[in-house]
Each structure stands twice: as C-alpha cells, then as structure tokens.
C-alpha cells in the first residue's frame with residue numbers, strides 16, 4: 322500500500338485547467354498553453370505522501386530551483402517563463418508558482434551520483450555495480466566515486482517505486498541519440514552544481530533531473546531542463562565538515578522524517594498496510610528548519 326494518505330482536492334482557478342496532481346506539485350495549463358506548476362507543502366516518504374505538510378516547503382523548493390536555474394543558465398536551457406501568480410489564484414501561490422514551457426517530458430529520471438548512497442549503495446553491496454556500471458572494490462556508505470556516474474531510473478506513478486535501469490535500457494526506450502544527450506546534460510549539470518555546493522561547504526552526493534523537449538512545428542527540438550532542480554527533495558546534500566564514509570551521512574533531505582517514521586515513537590510499521598501517521602509538531606518544525614538551512618547555505622541569502 323502507498324500513495325496519498327489524504328488525496329488533495331486541487332484548487333480551481335478561472336482560466337486554468339487542472340492537469341495533474343503530483344506528489345508535491347499541482348499542474349495546470351493557462352490560456353496561453355503554458356504549464357503552471359504550483360509547489361505545495363506536501364512531503365513524501367517511503368512512497369507515501371504524508372498527511373502533514375511542512376510550512377513553506379513548496380516556496381523553498383521553488384526559490385531554490387530558480388536560484389539554481391540561474392547558476393546553470395549557460396549550461397542548460399530551462400523551462401522557466403515567469404514567476405507571476407495567475408490572476409484569480411490564491412495569494413498563497415506567491416513564491417511557489419512557476420509558469421513554464423509545456424514540454425514533451427522524457428520519461429526518464431536522470432540521476433547523477435558522485436557518492437555512494439541510497440539505492441546505489443544497495444546495488445553496490447549486492448553486485449559491486451550501480452545501474453549495471455562496475456565500480457571498484459572497497460567503497461563504503463558515503464564513499465566518493467572515482468568519477469560521477471549517470472544512473473537513470475524509470476519514472477513510477479505516485480505510490481510506486483522508481484526503478485533503476487541500465488543506460489542500454491534507456492537507449493532502447495528513448496533512442497540512442499536522446500539517451501546520449503540526457504547523459505551528457507545530466508553529468509554536465511551535476512558537475513557544475515557539485516562545484517557550487519562544495520564552495521558552500523556542502524557535498525552534492527546525488528541528484529535527479531527531468532528533461533523535456535520543446536516542440537517546434539511538431540518536431541522535437543531543444544532538450545530543456547525541467548521540473549525542480551537541486552533541491553533537498555531531488556538531491557542528497559551533506560555537510561562536508563561531517564562527511565565520514567562508512568556510515569549514513571547527516572543530510573538536508575527527509576532523513577529526519579524517515580527516521581521518525583521508522584522509530585518506535587511513530588507506532589507505524591512500514592511493512593504494514595497502514596498509512597503513515599501525522600508528524601508531531603517538532604518533526605515538522607525540524608524538517609522545515611532543514612529545508613530553510615539548505616536554501617540559506619546554498620544561496621548565501623537569509624530566508625525572508
């Protein structure tokens with residue numbers, strides 16, 4: 322069992338057609354045919370969208386993505402058109418809304434990894450590989466890889482697991498040319514972002530991008546960086562000062578929430594059919610503080 326603990330009812334706004342409820346975002350189309358992406362304060366963990374929200378999280382994700390799109394502008398074109406709140410939309414949409422180019426999304430989660438963690442670590446322990454790529458012996462939880470690797474995954478529906486796939490499988494699914502472009506762009510953007518994060522005392526262990534094609538005259542054209550980028554929801558950031566391979570690293574992602582959910586205090590059994598319980602106020606507050614800290618450390622700007 323998984324999915325939404327409480328399925329949200331999308332807000333209707335005149336002039337906007339609601340397209341889709343994602344785990345975190347509501348997608349609409351405006352009258353110009355552009356995509357209106359509104360990041361909620363929802364939080365997902367263990368394939369569930371939790372019944373508690375993290376105040377301001379959607380704003381942090383949106384503002385951090387915008388900051389990164391700027392840092393990356395010379396490397397990769399992105400989907401942002403503006404941050405204008407559509408007329409008639411709730412005031413709460415301010416800061417969490419992106420008007421974007423509506424792209425033909427490539428159905429591949431483009432993951433880059435520079436360090437061993439998460440599903441990469443699990444596969445490495447089994448087979449000394451990640452997404453079928455052979456790695457040297459002797460790597461531990463949190464080890465830096467000899468060089469960053471592209472480890473794609475197929476995109477799963479809400480409540481389902483993304484599944485790591487080989488590069489060859491991606492090439493079969495989207496064509497060799499698109500696969501090569503995805504890998505090149507993913508590693509280029511990861512390399513830049515890792516360097517930027519490092520200057521700020523953070524390790525970018527891994528991250529996930531989504532790309533789409535901007536269609537012109539019905540023909541697929543430019544490959545454009547879409548979705549959110551380099552946020553704590555899509556990336557593992559570790560404080561460099563505390564990095565120590567051989568154990569789980571403290572991180573700016575949802576580790577705090579995951580730890581509480583799997584602790585005795587939550588009373589929740591992950592393996593059961595039961596949905597996860599609401600988060601206690603202190604877990605919500607600590608998680609909010611982590612997201613804000615990630616924003617402040619990366620951008621060097623206080624959260625307003």
Ligand SMILES: Nc1ncnc2c1ncn2[C@@H]1O[C@H](COP(=O)(O)OP(=O)(O)O)[C@@H](O)[C@H]1O
Pocket residue numbers: 342343344345346347348356400421422423424425426479531533547548549
């Ligand atoms: N420019 C774009 N054009 C079309 N779809 C997009 C664009 N940018 C992001 N998306 C899609 O919008 C959705 C974002 O909502 P989100 O809640 O993050 O979804 P998910 O549950 O898939 O993570 C994703 O399905 C993503 O593929």
Ligand SMILES: [Mg+2]
Pocket residue numbers: 343344345
């Ligand atoms: Mg998403």
